[in-house]
Amino acid sequence: MVRQLYGRWRGPLHGYVLRMVGGDYQHAEDIVQETLFRAWRHSDELSPEQAGPWLYTVARNLVVSGYRRRVARATEIPIEPADLPPVADEVDHVLQSWQVAEALRALSADHRSVVIELYYRRRTVTEAAKALGIPPGTVKSRSFYALRALRDALAERGVTES
Missing domain, CATH: 1.10.1740 (Rna Polymerase Sigma Factor; Chain: A)
Structure with missing residues (x-):
């Protein structure tokens, strides 16, 4: 049957x-x-x-x-592929961030602290000088040499300006 x-x-x-x-x-x-x-x-x-x-x-x-x-x-809201950032861009961004962090660690402590104050904490030269306890001219000088060393270190790692 x-x-x-x-x-x-x-x-x-x-x-x-x-x-x-x-x-x-x-x-x-x-x-x-x-x-x-x-x-x-x-x-x-x-x-x-x-x-x-x-x-x-x-x-x-x-x-x-x-x-x-x-x-x-179904408790999740589906995300359209157009709403997602391109994966390659995100991966590239993470890799570049990692390479910048590695290059920062290679700088001297004085140069690294100036870069962090000026570019990561977004302080002015005067504010950075006050926070670090050094004259503004020293902040400018260290910033110049730190950025040059950082640019060279990144170039050695193959990171180029975009």
Whole structure:
């Protein structure tokens, strides 16, 4: 009886379900198998020739209930690919940041502290001089030589200006 159901209805049922699930072959196959399994459990009530309406109804209900489960579980808002930053740009940015940090560590402590005050903490020359306890002229001089050393260190690492 089950073999007759399978032989008679598997193909048409699969085509029907395949259209309902948007061409997802594996998902359609799973629905058909579950439908035929349920038919096997009700084999005493079904005849292979007249089981079509029952099988199509069960398959449709399985597709609908599966869709409802997926929608109910969806708690995240999908992000469109256009909303995401390009991966290569992010990777390049991270690598450049890492290389700049490495080059900063190679500077002397005096030069590094001036660069940090001026460029990372965004202080003026006067504010940096006050924070470091050195004259403004010294801040300018150290900044000049620190940036030159930083540019050379980055050039050695292959980081170019963009």
